[in-house]
Amino acid sequence: MDDDRFDAIVVGAGPAGITAAKEMAAAGLSVVVLERGQFPGAKNVWGGILYREPTEALAPGFEDEAPLERPIVEQRYLLLTDDGMMGATYRSQRFAEPPFNAYTVLRSPFDRWYATEAEEAGAEVYSEFTVVDLLWEDGAIVGVTTGNAEGELMAHCVVIADGANSLLAQKIGLHREWAPIEQALVAKELIALPADVIEARFALPPGMGTALEIFGESTAGLLGYGFIYTNRESLSIGTGALLEDLIESGINVNDMLDRFKAQPAIAPLVAGGETLEYSGHLIPEAGYNRLPQVFADGAVVVGDAAQLVNPVNREGGNLAMLSGKLAAQAIIEAKAKDDFSAMGLSRYRELLDESVVMADLHKIRNITDFAHARPHLLREYPRVLSGMFEEYLRVDGVPKKTKQKKIVAMAKALPKRRLVDDLVGAARALI
Ligand SMILES: Cc1cc2nc3c(=O)[nH]c(=O)nc-3n(C[C@H](O)[C@H](O)[C@H](O)COP(=O)(O)OP(=O)(O)OC[C@H]3O[C@@H](n4cnc5c(N)ncnc54)[C@H](O)[C@@H]3O)c2cc1C
Numbered sequence: 001m002d003d004d005r006f007d008a009i010v011v012g013a014g015p016a017g018i019t020a021a022k023e024m025a026a027a028g029l030s031v032v033v034l035e036r037g038q039f040p041g042a043k044n045v046w047g048g049i050l051y052r053e054p055t056e057a058l059a060p061g062f063e064d065e066a067p068l069e070r071p072i073v074e075q076r077y078l079l080l081t082d083d084g085m086m087g088a089t090y091r092s093q094r095f096a097e098p099p100f101n102a103y104t105v106l107r108s109p110f111d112r113w114y115a116t117e118a119e120e121a122g123a124e125v126y127s128e129f130t131v132v133d134l135l136w137e138d139g140a141i142v143g144v145t146t147g148n149a150e151g152e153l154m155a156h157c158v159v160i161a162d163g164a165n166s167l168l169a170q171k172i173g174l175h176r177e178w179a180p181i182e183q184a185l186v187a188k189e190l191i192a193l194p195a196d197v198i199e200a201r202f203a204l205p206p207g208m209g210t211a212l213e214i215f216g217e218s219t220a221g222l223l224g225y226g227f228i229y230t231n232r233e234s235l236s237i238g239t240g241a242l243l244e245d246l247i248e249s250g251i252n253v254n255d256m257l258d259r260f261k262a263q264p265a266i267a268p269l270v271a272g273g274e275t276l277e278y279s280g281h282l283i284p285e286a287g288y289n290r291l292p293q294v295f296a297d298g299a300v301v302v303g304d305a306a307q308l309v310n311p312v313n314r315e316g317g318n319l320a321m322l323s324g325k326l327a328a329q330a331i332i333e334a335k336a337k338d339d340f341s342a343m344g345l346s347r348y349r350e351l352l353d354e355s356v357v358m359a360d361l362h363k364i365r366n367i368t369d370f371a372h373a374r375p376h377l378l379r380e381y382p383r384v385l386s387g388m389f390e391e392y393l394r395v396d397g398v399p400k401k402t403k404q405k406k407i408v409a410m411a412k413a414l415p416k417r418r419l420v421d422d423l424v425g426a427a428r429a430l431i
Pocket of ligand 1: 045129
Protein backbone atom coordinates (compact mmCIF):
# COMPACT_ATOMS: atom_id res chain seq x y z
CA MET A 1 0.00 0.00 0.00
CA ASP A 2 1.35 3.45 -0.86
CA ASP A 3 -0.85 5.08 1.82
CA ASP A 4 -3.41 3.87 4.29
CA ARG A 5 -5.73 2.90 1.46
CA PHE A 6 -6.06 -0.44 -0.26
CA ASP A 7 -5.86 -0.29 -4.00
CA ALA A 8 -9.24 -2.02 -4.09
CA ILE A 9 -11.94 -3.20 -1.74
CA VAL A 10 -14.17 -5.88 -3.22
CA VAL A 11 -17.65 -6.19 -1.70
CA GLY A 12 -18.86 -9.79 -2.03
CA ALA A 13 -16.99 -13.08 -2.43
CA GLY A 14 -19.10 -14.56 -5.22
CA PRO A 15 -17.54 -15.54 -8.57
CA ALA A 16 -17.44 -11.91 -9.79
CA GLY A 17 -15.78 -10.47 -6.69
CA ILE A 18 -13.31 -13.30 -6.24
CA THR A 19 -12.21 -13.20 -9.88
CA ALA A 20 -11.68 -9.42 -9.67
CA ALA A 21 -9.70 -9.81 -6.43
CA LYS A 22 -7.59 -12.67 -7.79
CA GLU A 23 -6.66 -10.81 -10.97
CA MET A 24 -5.81 -7.56 -9.16
CA ALA A 25 -3.80 -9.29 -6.44
CA ALA A 26 -1.88 -11.28 -9.05
CA ALA A 27 -0.92 -7.95 -10.66
CA GLY A 28 0.49 -6.75 -7.33
CA LEU A 29 -2.40 -4.55 -6.17
CA SER A 30 -3.37 -4.51 -2.50
CA VAL A 31 -6.85 -6.02 -2.34
CA VAL A 32 -9.29 -6.88 0.40
CA VAL A 33 -12.52 -8.82 -0.11
CA LEU A 34 -15.36 -8.34 2.37
CA GLU A 35 -18.02 -11.05 2.48
CA ARG A 36 -21.08 -10.93 4.69
CA GLY A 37 -21.52 -14.73 4.84
CA GLN A 38 -19.94 -16.97 7.46
CA PHE A 39 -17.57 -18.02 4.68
CA PRO A 40 -17.52 -17.35 0.90
CA GLY A 41 -20.45 -19.24 -0.60
CA ALA A 42 -22.13 -19.91 2.75
CA LYS A 43 -25.51 -18.76 1.48
CA ASN A 44 -24.95 -18.41 -2.24
CA VAL A 45 -27.49 -20.00 -4.55
CA TRP A 46 -27.51 -21.19 -8.12
CA GLY A 47 -28.74 -24.11 -10.22
CA GLY A 48 -25.83 -24.80 -10.97
CA ILE A 49 -23.95 -25.50 -14.12
CA LEU A 50 -20.34 -24.34 -14.38
CA TYR A 51 -18.86 -24.19 -17.86
CA ARG A 52 -15.36 -25.59 -18.16
CA GLU A 53 -13.74 -23.48 -20.87
CA PRO A 54 -14.43 -20.01 -19.39
CA THR A 55 -13.53 -21.27 -15.92
CA GLU A 56 -10.27 -22.81 -17.14
CA ALA A 57 -9.35 -19.47 -18.72
CA LEU A 58 -9.65 -17.75 -15.32
CA ALA A 59 -8.61 -20.56 -12.99
CA PRO A 60 -6.19 -22.80 -14.91
CA GLY A 61 -6.15 -26.37 -13.62
CA PHE A 62 -9.40 -25.94 -11.64
CA GLU A 63 -10.61 -29.41 -12.64
CA ASP A 64 -7.88 -30.98 -10.50
CA GLU A 65 -8.58 -28.84 -7.45
CA ALA A 66 -12.09 -27.44 -7.33
CA PRO A 67 -14.95 -29.36 -5.70
CA LEU A 68 -16.95 -30.42 -8.76
CA GLU A 69 -19.96 -32.73 -8.88
CA ARG A 70 -20.59 -34.42 -12.28
CA PRO A 71 -19.54 -33.65 -15.86
CA ILE A 72 -22.68 -32.95 -17.90
CA VAL A 73 -23.07 -35.40 -20.76
CA GLU A 74 -26.64 -34.63 -21.62
CA GLN A 75 -29.10 -31.76 -21.91
CA ARG A 76 -32.86 -32.27 -21.86
CA TYR A 77 -35.37 -29.58 -22.81
CA LEU A 78 -38.83 -30.60 -21.66
CA LEU A 79 -42.37 -29.25 -21.84
CA LEU A 80 -44.62 -30.17 -18.97
CA THR A 81 -48.41 -30.25 -18.78
CA ASP A 82 -50.32 -31.07 -15.61
CA ASP A 83 -50.10 -34.79 -16.34
CA GLY A 84 -47.63 -35.21 -19.19
CA MET A 85 -44.18 -34.43 -20.48
CA MET A 86 -42.53 -34.16 -23.92
CA GLY A 87 -39.21 -32.88 -25.08
CA ALA A 88 -35.84 -33.15 -26.71
CA THR A 89 -32.64 -34.69 -25.44
CA TYR A 90 -29.12 -34.13 -26.64
CA ARG A 91 -26.53 -36.60 -25.36
CA SER A 92 -23.07 -36.83 -26.78
CA GLN A 93 -20.12 -39.09 -26.09
CA ARG A 94 -18.00 -36.02 -26.86
CA PHE A 95 -19.42 -34.41 -23.71
CA ALA A 96 -18.61 -37.59 -21.75
CA GLU A 97 -14.88 -37.35 -22.36
CA PRO A 98 -12.36 -34.66 -21.46
CA PRO A 99 -12.31 -31.83 -22.20
CA PHE A 100 -15.80 -31.69 -20.66
CA ASN A 101 -18.19 -28.90 -21.55
CA ALA A 102 -19.71 -28.31 -18.14
CA TYR A 103 -19.98 -29.60 -14.58
CA THR A 104 -22.60 -29.47 -11.90
CA VAL A 105 -21.27 -27.57 -8.92
CA LEU A 106 -22.55 -26.76 -5.44
CA ARG A 107 -21.89 -23.11 -4.66
CA SER A 108 -20.99 -23.41 -1.03
CA PRO A 109 -17.90 -25.65 -1.44
CA PHE A 110 -17.01 -24.15 -4.82
CA ASP A 111 -17.04 -20.50 -3.69
CA ARG A 112 -15.09 -21.43 -0.58
CA TRP A 113 -12.43 -23.08 -2.73
CA TYR A 114 -12.41 -20.25 -5.29
CA ALA A 115 -11.80 -17.69 -2.54
CA THR A 116 -8.59 -19.54 -1.63
CA GLU A 117 -7.41 -18.91 -5.20
CA ALA A 118 -7.70 -15.15 -4.57
CA GLU A 119 -5.90 -15.55 -1.25
CA GLU A 120 -3.09 -17.49 -2.91
CA ALA A 121 -2.73 -14.63 -5.40
CA GLY A 122 -2.30 -12.24 -2.45
CA ALA A 123 -5.78 -10.88 -1.70
CA GLU A 124 -7.09 -10.73 1.85
CA VAL A 125 -10.55 -12.31 2.17
CA TYR A 126 -12.61 -11.55 5.28
CA SER A 127 -15.91 -13.27 6.01
CA GLU A 128 -18.68 -12.00 8.30
CA PHE A 129 -18.02 -8.45 7.09
CA THR A 130 -21.16 -6.71 5.83
CA VAL A 131 -20.63 -3.49 3.93
CA VAL A 132 -23.44 -1.17 4.96
CA ASP A 133 -22.46 1.96 3.05
CA LEU A 134 -19.86 3.60 0.83
CA LEU A 135 -17.58 6.46 1.84
CA TRP A 136 -17.36 9.59 -0.27
CA GLU A 137 -14.77 12.36 -0.56
CA ASP A 138 -15.14 15.25 -3.02
CA GLY A 139 -17.80 13.36 -4.99
CA ALA A 140 -15.73 10.19 -5.34
CA ILE A 141 -16.10 6.85 -3.58
CA VAL A 142 -13.10 6.28 -1.35
CA GLY A 143 -14.03 3.30 0.78
CA VAL A 144 -16.72 1.42 2.66
CA THR A 145 -18.38 1.40 6.03
CA THR A 146 -18.71 -2.06 7.53
CA GLY A 147 -21.14 -3.18 10.13
CA ASN A 148 -18.15 -4.52 12.09
CA ALA A 149 -15.90 -3.09 14.80
CA GLU A 150 -13.32 -2.28 12.10
CA GLY A 151 -15.73 0.44 10.90
CA GLU A 152 -14.44 2.22 7.82
CA LEU A 153 -11.93 0.95 5.27
CA MET A 154 -10.44 3.16 2.57
CA ALA A 155 -9.51 2.26 -1.02
CA HIS A 156 -8.71 3.90 -4.35
CA CYS A 157 -11.46 1.81 -5.92
CA VAL A 158 -14.43 -0.20 -4.64
CA VAL A 159 -15.58 -3.21 -6.66
CA ILE A 160 -19.30 -3.68 -6.06
CA ALA A 161 -19.87 -7.43 -6.37
CA ASP A 162 -22.76 -7.85 -3.95
CA GLY A 163 -24.98 -9.81 -6.32
CA ALA A 164 -28.56 -9.47 -7.55
CA ASN A 165 -30.51 -6.41 -6.44
CA SER A 166 -27.30 -4.62 -5.44
CA LEU A 167 -28.18 -2.19 -2.68
CA LEU A 168 -24.79 -0.52 -2.96
CA ALA A 169 -25.03 0.21 -6.70
CA GLN A 170 -28.50 1.59 -6.09
CA LYS A 171 -27.25 3.68 -3.18
CA ILE A 172 -24.71 5.43 -5.37
CA GLY A 173 -27.36 6.13 -8.00
CA LEU A 174 -26.11 3.75 -10.70
CA HIS A 175 -29.57 2.28 -11.02
CA ARG A 176 -33.08 2.76 -9.72
CA GLU A 177 -34.92 0.11 -7.74
CA TRP A 178 -35.42 -2.80 -10.13
CA ALA A 179 -39.00 -3.35 -11.31
CA PRO A 180 -40.65 -6.78 -10.86
CA ILE A 181 -40.37 -7.39 -14.63
CA GLU A 182 -36.58 -7.00 -14.32
CA GLN A 183 -36.06 -9.83 -11.83
CA ALA A 184 -36.95 -13.49 -11.55
CA LEU A 185 -37.49 -15.25 -8.25
CA VAL A 186 -36.44 -18.88 -7.90
CA ALA A 187 -36.98 -21.50 -5.19
CA LYS A 188 -34.44 -24.30 -5.08
CA GLU A 189 -34.09 -27.51 -3.14
CA LEU A 190 -31.13 -29.83 -2.77
CA ILE A 191 -32.36 -33.40 -2.45
CA ALA A 192 -30.06 -36.22 -1.32
CA LEU A 193 -30.16 -39.49 -3.25
CA PRO A 194 -27.55 -42.26 -3.56
CA ALA A 195 -25.31 -42.02 -6.64
CA ASP A 196 -26.52 -45.35 -8.07
CA VAL A 197 -30.16 -44.28 -7.72
CA ILE A 198 -29.44 -41.03 -9.59
CA GLU A 199 -27.64 -42.92 -12.35
CA ALA A 200 -30.46 -45.46 -12.72
CA ARG A 201 -33.23 -42.83 -12.71
CA PHE A 202 -31.56 -40.62 -15.28
CA ALA A 203 -29.90 -43.45 -17.30
CA LEU A 204 -26.43 -42.03 -16.69
CA PRO A 205 -23.01 -43.67 -16.95
CA PRO A 206 -21.31 -43.82 -13.52
CA GLY A 207 -20.10 -40.40 -12.40
CA MET A 208 -21.74 -38.54 -15.30
CA GLY A 209 -24.53 -35.99 -15.06
CA THR A 210 -27.49 -34.50 -16.86
CA ALA A 211 -29.24 -31.14 -16.96
CA LEU A 212 -33.00 -30.88 -17.38
CA GLU A 213 -34.68 -27.59 -18.18
CA ILE A 214 -38.43 -27.83 -18.00
CA PHE A 215 -41.03 -25.34 -19.25
CA GLY A 216 -44.79 -25.03 -18.94
CA GLU A 217 -46.44 -26.58 -15.90
CA SER A 218 -43.08 -26.46 -14.03
CA THR A 219 -43.79 -22.74 -13.54
CA ALA A 220 -47.59 -23.01 -13.63
CA GLY A 221 -47.28 -21.54 -17.14
CA LEU A 222 -45.51 -18.36 -15.95
CA LEU A 223 -42.46 -16.98 -17.75
CA GLY A 224 -39.53 -18.95 -16.36
CA TYR A 225 -38.50 -22.55 -16.09
CA GLY A 226 -37.88 -25.43 -13.76
CA PHE A 227 -34.62 -27.32 -13.62
CA ILE A 228 -33.15 -30.56 -12.34
CA TYR A 229 -29.38 -30.97 -12.27
CA THR A 230 -27.68 -34.14 -11.05
CA ASN A 231 -24.89 -33.84 -8.47
CA ARG A 232 -22.79 -36.72 -7.12
CA GLU A 233 -25.26 -37.69 -4.41
CA SER A 234 -28.00 -35.12 -4.72
CA LEU A 235 -30.33 -33.40 -7.15
CA SER A 236 -30.64 -29.65 -7.49
CA ILE A 237 -34.26 -28.96 -8.33
CA GLY A 238 -35.79 -25.54 -8.65
CA THR A 239 -38.32 -23.39 -10.39
CA GLY A 240 -38.91 -19.71 -10.78
CA ALA A 241 -40.54 -17.01 -12.82
CA LEU A 242 -40.51 -13.29 -13.46
CA LEU A 243 -41.39 -11.52 -10.25
CA GLU A 244 -44.03 -9.51 -12.09
CA ASP A 245 -45.82 -12.69 -13.22
CA LEU A 246 -45.62 -14.17 -9.72
CA ILE A 247 -47.13 -11.02 -8.22
CA GLU A 248 -49.85 -10.75 -10.88
CA SER A 249 -50.83 -14.42 -10.62
CA GLY A 250 -50.62 -14.52 -6.83
CA ILE A 251 -48.62 -17.74 -7.12
CA ASN A 252 -46.07 -18.34 -4.39
CA VAL A 253 -42.76 -19.69 -5.72
CA ASN A 254 -42.50 -22.25 -2.89
CA ASP A 255 -45.93 -23.64 -3.80
CA MET A 256 -44.80 -23.66 -7.42
CA LEU A 257 -41.82 -25.86 -6.49
CA ASP A 258 -44.04 -28.25 -4.51
CA ARG A 259 -46.42 -28.50 -7.47
CA PHE A 260 -43.47 -29.10 -9.83
CA LYS A 261 -42.09 -31.90 -7.65
CA ALA A 262 -45.52 -33.53 -7.43
CA GLN A 263 -46.16 -33.56 -11.21
CA PRO A 264 -46.50 -37.26 -12.22
CA ALA A 265 -43.46 -37.24 -14.56
CA ILE A 266 -41.24 -35.44 -12.03
CA ALA A 267 -42.28 -37.12 -8.77
CA PRO A 268 -40.52 -40.46 -9.51
CA LEU A 269 -37.26 -38.60 -10.20
CA VAL A 270 -37.12 -37.10 -6.70
CA ALA A 271 -38.98 -39.85 -4.81
CA GLY A 272 -37.42 -40.99 -1.54
CA GLY A 273 -34.90 -38.16 -1.45
CA GLU A 274 -34.13 -36.21 1.67
CA THR A 275 -34.17 -32.41 1.51
CA LEU A 276 -30.75 -31.09 2.49
CA GLU A 277 -31.21 -27.39 1.70
CA TYR A 278 -33.99 -25.03 0.69
CA SER A 279 -33.27 -21.58 -0.70
CA GLY A 280 -34.73 -18.71 -2.65
CA HIS A 281 -32.88 -16.18 -4.78
CA LEU A 282 -33.39 -13.42 -7.32
CA ILE A 283 -31.97 -13.56 -10.84
CA PRO A 284 -31.31 -10.21 -12.56
CA GLU A 285 -33.28 -10.03 -15.80
CA ALA A 286 -33.08 -6.35 -16.76
CA GLY A 287 -31.07 -7.36 -19.81
CA TYR A 288 -28.99 -5.37 -22.26
CA ASN A 289 -31.66 -2.71 -22.93
CA ARG A 290 -31.82 -1.71 -19.26
CA LEU A 291 -28.26 -2.31 -18.08
CA PRO A 292 -27.19 0.05 -15.32
CA GLN A 293 -24.12 2.29 -15.42
CA VAL A 294 -21.24 0.03 -14.35
CA PHE A 295 -18.65 2.60 -13.24
CA ALA A 296 -18.49 5.75 -11.12
CA ASP A 297 -15.78 7.89 -9.56
CA GLY A 298 -13.89 5.32 -7.49
CA ALA A 299 -16.17 2.31 -8.14
CA VAL A 300 -17.09 -0.39 -10.63
CA VAL A 301 -20.01 -2.85 -10.58
CA VAL A 302 -19.58 -6.49 -11.64
CA GLY A 303 -21.57 -9.71 -12.06
CA ASP A 304 -25.20 -9.90 -10.96
CA ALA A 305 -24.95 -6.45 -9.38
CA ALA A 306 -24.45 -5.15 -12.94
CA GLN A 307 -27.27 -7.39 -14.31
CA LEU A 308 -24.83 -9.44 -16.39
CA VAL A 309 -26.93 -12.59 -16.73
CA ASN A 310 -27.93 -14.51 -19.84
CA PRO A 311 -31.09 -16.38 -18.78
CA VAL A 312 -31.61 -18.01 -22.18
CA ASN A 313 -28.32 -19.88 -22.08
CA ARG A 314 -28.29 -20.29 -18.27
CA GLU A 315 -25.10 -18.27 -17.98
CA GLY A 316 -24.50 -16.05 -14.99
CA GLY A 317 -21.53 -17.48 -13.12
CA ASN A 318 -19.20 -17.37 -16.12
CA LEU A 319 -20.32 -13.84 -17.07
CA ALA A 320 -19.79 -12.76 -13.47
CA MET A 321 -16.26 -14.16 -13.52
CA LEU A 322 -15.41 -12.54 -16.85
CA SER A 323 -16.80 -9.17 -15.75
CA GLY A 324 -14.66 -9.45 -12.60
CA LYS A 325 -11.58 -10.05 -14.75
CA LEU A 326 -12.37 -7.10 -17.05
CA ALA A 327 -13.04 -4.81 -14.08
CA ALA A 328 -9.69 -5.88 -12.62
CA GLN A 329 -7.96 -5.11 -15.90
CA ALA A 330 -9.49 -1.61 -15.93
CA ILE A 331 -8.47 -1.00 -12.30
CA ILE A 332 -4.92 -2.20 -12.98
CA GLU A 333 -4.74 0.32 -15.87
CA ALA A 334 -6.29 3.03 -13.65
CA LYS A 335 -3.63 2.40 -11.02
CA ALA A 336 -0.86 2.70 -13.62
CA LYS A 337 -2.28 6.12 -14.62
CA ASP A 338 -3.27 7.01 -11.05
CA ASP A 339 -6.71 7.82 -12.39
CA PHE A 340 -9.60 6.18 -10.55
CA SER A 341 -12.12 8.74 -11.81
CA ALA A 342 -15.27 7.66 -13.65
CA MET A 343 -13.49 8.60 -16.87
CA GLY A 344 -10.51 6.39 -16.01
CA LEU A 345 -12.74 3.48 -14.94
CA SER A 346 -14.98 3.81 -18.01
CA ARG A 347 -12.36 1.56 -19.59
CA TYR A 348 -14.19 -1.29 -17.83
CA ARG A 349 -17.35 -0.65 -19.89
CA GLU A 350 -15.22 -0.50 -23.06
CA LEU A 351 -13.72 -3.89 -22.20
CA LEU A 352 -17.18 -5.30 -21.47
CA ASP A 353 -18.47 -3.97 -24.79
CA GLU A 354 -15.65 -5.71 -26.63
CA SER A 355 -16.27 -9.01 -24.82
CA VAL A 356 -18.59 -11.98 -25.30
CA VAL A 357 -20.58 -10.74 -22.28
CA MET A 358 -22.11 -7.81 -24.16
CA ALA A 359 -22.22 -9.64 -27.49
CA ASP A 360 -24.43 -12.33 -25.93
CA LEU A 361 -26.56 -9.97 -23.85
CA HIS A 362 -27.15 -7.82 -26.93
CA LYS A 363 -28.23 -10.86 -28.93
CA ILE A 364 -31.01 -11.77 -26.49
CA ARG A 365 -31.91 -8.19 -25.54
CA ASN A 366 -35.58 -8.49 -26.58
CA ILE A 367 -36.35 -12.01 -25.40
CA THR A 368 -37.96 -11.18 -22.05
CA ASP A 369 -40.25 -8.53 -23.52
CA PHE A 370 -41.14 -10.90 -26.38
CA ALA A 371 -42.04 -13.82 -24.12
CA HIS A 372 -43.69 -11.74 -21.43
CA ALA A 373 -46.11 -10.28 -23.95
CA ARG A 374 -47.17 -13.80 -24.97
CA PRO A 375 -48.37 -15.72 -21.88
CA HIS A 376 -49.98 -18.37 -24.11
CA LEU A 377 -46.50 -19.65 -25.13
CA LEU A 378 -45.99 -21.59 -21.90
CA ARG A 379 -49.65 -22.11 -21.04
CA GLU A 380 -51.59 -22.99 -24.17
CA TYR A 381 -48.98 -24.46 -26.54
CA PRO A 382 -47.75 -27.26 -24.23
CA ARG A 383 -51.37 -28.39 -23.71
CA VAL A 384 -52.14 -28.38 -27.43
CA LEU A 385 -48.91 -30.19 -28.31
CA SER A 386 -49.54 -32.77 -25.61
CA GLY A 387 -53.03 -33.41 -27.02
CA MET A 388 -51.55 -33.94 -30.49
CA PHE A 389 -48.95 -36.41 -29.22
CA GLU A 390 -51.53 -38.34 -27.23
CA GLU A 391 -53.81 -38.59 -30.24
CA TYR A 392 -50.92 -39.75 -32.43
CA LEU A 393 -49.58 -42.34 -29.98
CA ARG A 394 -52.80 -43.83 -28.63
CA VAL A 395 -53.85 -47.05 -30.40
CA ASP A 396 -57.59 -47.22 -29.90
CA GLY A 397 -59.19 -48.62 -33.01
CA VAL A 398 -59.55 -45.17 -34.61
CA PRO A 399 -58.13 -45.22 -38.18
CA LYS A 400 -54.88 -43.30 -38.62
CA LYS A 401 -56.44 -41.04 -41.26
CA THR A 402 -59.11 -39.93 -38.77
CA LYS A 403 -56.43 -39.32 -36.15
CA GLN A 404 -54.43 -37.28 -38.60
CA LYS A 405 -57.49 -35.11 -39.32
CA LYS A 406 -58.04 -34.60 -35.59
CA ILE A 407 -54.41 -33.52 -35.11
CA VAL A 408 -54.60 -31.09 -38.03
CA ALA A 409 -57.86 -29.71 -36.59
CA MET A 410 -56.11 -29.11 -33.26
CA ALA A 411 -53.36 -27.16 -35.02
CA LYS A 412 -55.93 -25.22 -37.08
CA ALA A 413 -57.82 -24.26 -33.94
CA LEU A 414 -54.86 -22.10 -32.91
CA PRO A 415 -55.23 -18.50 -34.10
CA LYS A 416 -53.16 -18.48 -37.31
CA ARG A 417 -52.09 -14.86 -37.24
CA ARG A 418 -50.94 -15.20 -33.64
CA LEU A 419 -48.98 -18.37 -34.45
CA VAL A 420 -47.15 -16.68 -37.32
CA ASP A 421 -46.52 -13.62 -35.14
CA ASP A 422 -45.10 -15.88 -32.40
CA LEU A 423 -42.76 -17.67 -34.82
CA VAL A 424 -41.53 -14.47 -36.45
CA GLY A 425 -41.20 -12.76 -33.05
CA ALA A 426 -39.26 -15.70 -31.58
CA ALA A 427 -36.89 -15.73 -34.54
CA ARG A 428 -36.34 -11.97 -34.22
CA ALA A 429 -35.76 -12.17 -30.46
CA LEU A 430 -33.40 -15.13 -30.62
CA ILE A 431 -31.45 -14.92 -33.86
C1 LIG B 1 -31.61 -20.37 -8.85
C2 LIG B 1 -30.45 -19.89 -9.68
C3 LIG B 1 -29.89 -20.75 -10.61
C4 LIG B 1 -28.78 -20.33 -11.35
N1 LIG B 1 -28.17 -21.23 -12.17
C5 LIG B 1 -27.03 -20.88 -12.79
C6 LIG B 1 -26.29 -21.86 -13.52
O1 LIG B 1 -26.67 -23.03 -13.57
N2 LIG B 1 -25.16 -21.47 -14.16
C7 LIG B 1 -24.72 -20.17 -14.10
O2 LIG B 1 -23.67 -19.86 -14.68
N3 LIG B 1 -25.39 -19.23 -13.40
C8 LIG B 1 -26.52 -19.55 -12.73
N4 LIG B 1 -27.16 -18.62 -11.97
C9 LIG B 1 -26.66 -17.25 -11.93
C10 LIG B 1 -25.42 -17.16 -11.04
O3 LIG B 1 -25.68 -17.75 -9.80
C11 LIG B 1 -25.05 -15.70 -10.83
O4 LIG B 1 -25.02 -15.04 -12.06
C12 LIG B 1 -23.69 -15.57 -10.16
O5 LIG B 1 -23.70 -16.18 -8.90
C13 LIG B 1 -23.33 -14.09 -9.98
O6 LIG B 1 -22.14 -13.99 -9.25
P1 LIG B 1 -21.84 -12.68 -8.40
O7 LIG B 1 -20.49 -12.88 -7.83
O8 LIG B 1 -22.12 -11.48 -9.22
O9 LIG B 1 -22.97 -12.65 -7.25
P2 LIG B 1 -23.24 -13.68 -6.07
O10 LIG B 1 -22.82 -15.03 -6.43
O11 LIG B 1 -24.64 -13.45 -5.65
O12 LIG B 1 -22.26 -13.18 -4.92
C14 LIG B 1 -22.50 -11.98 -4.21
C15 LIG B 1 -21.77 -12.08 -2.88
O13 LIG B 1 -21.85 -10.82 -2.22
C16 LIG B 1 -22.12 -11.04 -0.85
N5 LIG B 1 -22.72 -9.80 -0.33
C17 LIG B 1 -23.91 -9.25 -0.69
N6 LIG B 1 -24.11 -8.07 -0.06
C18 LIG B 1 -22.99 -7.87 0.70
C19 LIG B 1 -22.59 -6.83 1.56
N7 LIG B 1 -23.35 -5.73 1.76
N8 LIG B 1 -21.39 -6.92 2.20
C20 LIG B 1 -20.59 -8.01 2.00
N9 LIG B 1 -20.93 -9.03 1.18
C21 LIG B 1 -22.11 -8.96 0.52
C22 LIG B 1 -23.05 -12.25 -0.85
O14 LIG B 1 -23.07 -12.89 0.41
C23 LIG B 1 -22.40 -13.10 -1.94
O15 LIG B 1 -21.38 -13.93 -1.44
C24 LIG B 1 -28.27 -19.00 -11.21
C25 LIG B 1 -28.86 -18.14 -10.28
C26 LIG B 1 -29.93 -18.57 -9.50
C27 LIG B 1 -30.51 -17.64 -8.46
